[in-house]
Amino acid sequence: MAQTYRLTLWRRWLNGFVRALLRMGLGPRRTYLLGVRGRITGRLHSTPVTLVEDSAARWLVAPYGEVGWVRNARAAGRVTLRRGRRCETVAIVDVDAQEAGRVLKRYATEVPITRPFFDARPASPVEAFVAEASRHPVFRLVAEEAAAPAGR
Numbered sequence: 231m232a233q234t235y236r237l238t239l240w241r242r243w244l245n246g247f248v249r250a251l252l253r254m255g256l257g258p259r260r261t262y263l264l265g266v267r268g269r270i271t272g273r274l275h276s277t278p279v280t281l282v283e284d285s286a287a288r289w290l291v292a293p294y295g296e297v298g299w300v301r302n303a304r305a306a307g308r309v310t311l312r313r314g315r316r317c318e319t320v321a322i323v324d325v326d327a328q329e330a331g332r333v334l335k336r337y338a339t340e341v342p343i344t345r346p347f348f349d350a351r352p353a354s355p356v357e358a359f360v361a362e363a364s365r366h367p368v369f370r371l372v373a374e375e376a377a378a379p380a381g382r
Contacts, residue, residue: 257278260281266309267302268302334366
């Protein structure tokens, strides 16, 4: 059975350490500091996230489920990704369960620290991850220019 995410003192310390590394442009590959405004307070919140990337697209995975940054990002429709001096704002698009299943399988394989929060294991078939897609939101990242409506 998958673990439930709890923001423990240890996790807070680890997130703070990774935040500091990311601000300096260091840290794990494909890991960014996600920034998003609070849907109620409007205050800027940040959390380290690891993206799934390939030559065609990038995805943002919520391995711990519907946590605060997920609800804030959905409300805002966009997030900011920072790493060192590099900063980009991207639109987010929820993906369907089939696409999410493929992305979640890659994520569970590439980011081992999050494996306890999944019922499926990296060796499980994609269908096992499709079944978990409703518990682990996945967003495709879209460049702001590509996401803007025509005529803007």
